[in-house]
Amino acid sequence: MKADEKFTYETWPAAPEKQTLDGKNKFLGFWLFLGGETVLFATLFATYLALKDRVPNSDHYLAKDLFEIPLVFVMTMLLLTSSLTSVYAMYHMKNFNFKKMQLWLGITVLLGLAFLGFEVYEFNHYVHEYHHTFTSSAFGTAFYTLVGFHGAHVAFGLAWIITLMVRNAKRGLDLYTAPKFYVASLYWHFIDVVWVFIFTVVYLMGMVG
Amino acid sequence: MSTYAQKKGVGAVLWDYLTTVDHKKIAILYLIAGGFFFLVGGLEAMFIRIQLAVPGNDFVSAGVYNEILTMHGTTMIFLAAMPLIFAFMNAVMPLQIGARDVAFPFLNSLGFWLFFFGGVFLNLSWFLGGAPDAGWTSYASLSLASEGHGIDFYVLGLQISGAGTLIGGINFLVTIINMRAPGMTYMRMPLFTWTTFVTSALILFAFPPLTVALFLMLFDRLFGGNFFNPDMGGNTIIWEHLFWIFGHPEVYILVLPAFGIFSEIFAIFSRKRLFGYSSMVFATVLIGFLGFMVWAHHMFTTGLGPIANAIFSVATMAIAVPTGIKIFNWLFTMWGGSIKFTTPMLYAIAFIPTFTMGGVTGVMLASAAQDYQFHDSYFVVAHFHYVIVGGVVFALLGGLHLYWPKMFGTMLNEALGKITFWLFLIGFHLTFFIQHFLGLMGMPRRIFTFNSGQGFDMANMVSTVGAFFMAVATIVLLINIVMTIAKNEKVGGDPWGDGRTLEWALPSPPPFYNFKQLPLVRGLDAFWIEKMEGNKEMTPAEPIGDIHMPNNSFVPFVISLGLFIAAFGAMYHNEHSWGIPVLIIGMLVVFGSMFFRSVKDDHGYHIHKEELMDDDKGGKA
Numbered sequence: 001m002k003a004d005e006k007f008t009y010e011t012w013p014a015a016p017e018k019q020t021l022d023g024k025n026k027f028l029g030f031w032l033f034l035g036g037e038t039v040l041f042a043t044l045f046a047t048y049l050a051l052k053d054r055v056p057n058s059d060h061y062l063a064k065d066l067f068e069i070p071l072v073f074v075m076t077m078l079l080l081t082s083s084l085t086s087v088y089a090m091y092h093m094k095n096f097n098f099k100k101m102q103l104w105l106g107i108t109v110l111l112g113l114a115f116l117g118f119e120v121y122e123f124n125h126y127v128h129e130y131h132h133t134f135t136s137s138a139f140g141t142a143f144y145t146l147v148g149f150h151g152a153h154v155a156f157g158l159a160w161i162i163t164l165m166v167r168n169a170k171r172g173l174d175l176y177t178a179p180k181f182y183v184a185s186l187y188w189h190f191i192d193v194v195w196v197f198i199f200t201v202v203y204l205m206g207m208v209g
Numbered sequence: 210m211s212t213y214a215q216k217k218g219v220g221a222v223l224w225d226y227l228t229t230v231d232h233k234k235i236a237i238l239y240l241i242a243g244g245f246f247f248l249v250g251g252l253e254a255m256f257i258r259i260q261l262a263v264p265g266n267d268f269v270s271a272g273v274y275n276e277i278l279t280m281h282g283t284t285m286i287f288l289a290a291m292p293l294i295f296a297f298m299n300a301v302m303p304l305q306i307g308a309r310d311v312a313f314p315f316l317n318s319l320g321f322w323l324f325f326f327g328g329v330f331l332n333l334s335w336f337l338g339g340a341p342d343a344g345w346t347s348y349a350s351l352s353l354a355s356e357g358h359g360i361d362f363y364v365l366g367l368q369i370s371g372a373g374t375l376i377g378g379i380n381f382l383v384t385i386i387n388m389r390a391p392g393m394t395y396m397r398m399p400l401f402t403w404t405t406f407v408t409s410a411l412i413l414f415a416f417p418p419l420t421v422a423l424f425l426m427l428f429d430r431l432f433g434g435n436f437f438n439p440d441m442g443g444n445t446i447i448w449e450h451l452f453w454i455f456g457h458p459e460v461y462i463l464v465l466p467a468f469g470i471f472s473e474i475f476a477i478f479s480r481k482r483l484f485g486y487s488s489m490v491f492a493t494v495l496i497g498f499l500g501f502m503v504w505a506h507h508m509f510t511t512g513l514g515p516i517a518n519a520i521f522s523v524a525t526m527a528i529a530v531p532t533g534i535k536i537f538n539w540l541f542t543m544w545g546g547s548i549k550f551t552t553p554m555l556y557a558i559a560f561i562p563t564f565t566m567g568g569v570t571g572v573m574l575a576s577a578a579q580d581y582q583f584h585d586s587y588f589v590v591a592h593f594h595y596v597i598v599g600g601v602v603f604a605l606l607g608g609l610h611l612y613w614p615k616m617f618g619t620m621l622n623e624a625l626g627k628i629t630f631w632l633f634l635i636g637f638h639l640t641f642f643i644q645h646f647l648g649l650m651g652m653p654r655r656i657f658t659f660n661s662g663q664g665f666d667m668a669n670m671v672s673t674v675g676a677f678f679m680a681v682a683t684i685v686l687l688i689n690i691v692m693t694i695a696k697n698e699k700v701g702g703d704p705w706g707d708g709r710t711l712e713w714a715l716p717s718p719p720p721f722y723n724f725k726q727l728p729l730v731r732g733l734d735a736f737w738i739e740k741m742e743g744n745k746e747m748t749p750a751e752p753i754g755d756i757h758m759p760n761n762s763f764v765p766f767v768i769s770l771g772l773f774i775a776a777f778g779a780m781y782h783n784e785h786s787w788g789i790p791v792l793i794i795g796m797l798v799v800f801g802s803m804f805f806r807s808v809k810d811d812h813g814y815h816i817h818k819e820e821l822m823d824d825d826k827g828g829k830a
Contacts, residue, residue: 025383029379032379033379036417040418043422047425047436050444054443056440056441056442134434135434136441138443138444145436
C-alpha cells in the first residue's frame, strides 16, 4: 500500500494512522517517547515538591500567598477544552473530513495560544507583584522550571500543529499525513495531562499550604 | 544496475558516512568513535596509575589529577562503553530479527551525531580552560564550588550525548516490537536481541532523570538557579538522588548487552543450544526491573536513615538471584558441549569467574553496615572495575572479535587475538585484585597521592604494572586491526562455522538491504535449524519483490552541530556578550533543520525486483 495513494470517504481505513509500517512505527515510537516524557515530568514534580516553599528568609512569599484560583482555573479550562477540540479534530481525521479537522485544529491552537498568554501574564505578575523570580529562592527556581518546562512544551506543540496545518493545507489527508496529525494530537493530550497534575500538585496543594 | 558496487573517491565515502542512515554503517561510526574515546579514557587511566605508582609522586598536580580522574570515568561510561554497545546493537540486532533496517533510520543517524558532538564538546574542555573535576558523579556541592567551565562542559556535553542515547533506545524498542521477520516470536529472539530490548527500555526510563538533573545543574551554574544552594533554600541531596536514579540503571544498561553477547558466544562455541533460554529471558527482565529499585545503595552514608538503608540493602542483594541464574545457565551451556577455544570464547570463559568476583563484592557492599567501612575506599574501585571491565569490556572485546567478520567481511587474527586476551586478563587482575586489599587497609579513592609507610607502596606499584599489561594488550589489538584491514582477506557469511542465528545466514558484510527476501523463522536459533536439515540458507517467507529504502540525509549532522554551537553560547553568556546570540543562533539551526525535515517530504526510494535478480546472476558473495 503506497503512502501517497488517494482516498475517498469510502476507502479511507478505520485506523489510518497505523495503516503503513511507517505509521505503525511512528505511533508506537511516540507512545514510548511519551513514557520517557512522563518520567521527565515526574522528576521535575519530585524536585518541586522537595523545594516547595524553601526560601532563604521570611521576606519571601510562599505558595499560599502567590496563587489565585480564578486565573489558574481559567487557564485549566482553556487547556482542557483544547484537548477536547483536538479530539474533535481527530474524529474528523478518521472520517476523512480534512476541512473540519483543520477547523478544529485551528480552534485548538487558539485555545493553546490563549493559555500561553495567561501564563506569561501570570509569571509577569509573580515577578513584579511578589518579587518571586527564578533566582530569588530555591522555591522560585523549582516553580519556574516545572511550570516553564510545561509552557515550553505547549509552545513547541503549537508550533508543531501550525506547521502541520500549513504544510498540508493543500495536500489533505493520506496515509502519509494522517500519522503526523495523529501523533501531534497525542502530544497535545500529554501536555494537557501534565497540566492536570500541575494544577493539582502546584496550585491546589499550594493553596492549602 | 546497482550503484553500491561502484568504486568511490574518499570525498564520496566521507559524505556517504556523514549522511548515512544505514544501521550497519552507523554501527561502524559508533565503533570508530567509541573506540577512539576508549583509547582516550585508557590513556587517562594510565596517567592515574603512573601518578599513583609511587608515594608522593608529582607526575601530575592535584588539580589535574582530579580532572583526569573525572574524565576517565565520564569518558569510559558515556563515550566509550555506551557507544561501543550501540555499535554492536546496530550491527547485529536488526539482522538477528530478520529486519531490513531499524524503525527510524533518520533518528538512528541523529542519535549517533548527537553522541559524537556531545563527546567532542566534553573533551574540548581540555583545551578550553580545564576539564571537569568533580568526579563522574559530579555531586552538586563539589560541582557548584568548581571554578572555570569544566563542570559546564560536563553538563552540556552529557546533555547532548544523552539525548542521542534516548533516541537510540526508543528506536531499538520500536524496531524489535514492530519489525521482526515472519515467525520471529518474542520467545524465539536471540538473547542479544532480548538484552537490547530490555536495555532500551531501561534507557527510556533512566535517561530522563539524568536529563532533568543536568538541566538543574545547568540552571544553577549558568542561569542563577538555586536548586542545590542551601543558602537559598536549595538541597544538594536532590542531585544525588536524581543522578543515581539514572546511574544505577545505567550499570545494567551497560552490562545486560554484555550478557547478551556472552550468551551468543557460549552457544556458538559450545555448539549447543543456550541452556535455560526462557529462564535467561526472565532473569534479564527481572534484572532490568530490579535495577530501578536500588539506587540509594550508592547513598548509604548520606544519612537516609536505617529503614531506607535496610530496604535498599535487601533489594540490592535480591539482584544476585537472577544474576546467579545466568551464571549457572552459561556454565550448563558449556557442560557437555563441544567447546572451541576461540578468542571470543576465551573472553566469555574468563568473564564468568571475573564477573562473579565483582558480584560477590557487590553483595558485600550491598550490606549497609559493611558499606560504612568500604565506602569511598579502593574496595569500591576494585568492585566496580571487576563488574564493568570483567563484564562489559570483556564482552566488547569478545564481541569485537566475534562480529568483526559480520561488520567488515574479514577475520581478526586469532593468534594476536589470544595474545591480547591473555595480556589483558593478567593485566586486569594484577591491577584490580590487589585494590580490594588496598581498600580494606584504608586507602581512600579519588586521592592524587599518598604517603609512604602506610603499607600502600608495594600494592600500588603492582597495580600500575598491571595497567601497563592492559595497555600493551590494547596496542596488540590495534596492530591486529591494522594488519587485518591491510590483508583484507574476505570471508564467507558464517566464518566461525557454527553461527546459529539469522545474521550468520547473510553474506559478510550483508548487502545494504540486508535480506533480499525476509526469512521464515521456524524456531530458536533459526539458522541452526536450517543447517541441521541440510539447507544452505534460510527458507524465504516472501517472493522477491521491490524493497523500500530510506534516503541518506545530512540533517542529523546539522541538528547536532546546532546544539553544539548553542552549548558554547550557553556556557559563555555570563562573561561574553556574544553568548546569548550564539545560543539563539545554535537553537535556530536546530529548530530550522527540524522544520526543514518536517516540511520537506522524503519518501525514500525502491530497489526494483529486476535489480535484485541481476545481483544474483552477477555471482555476488
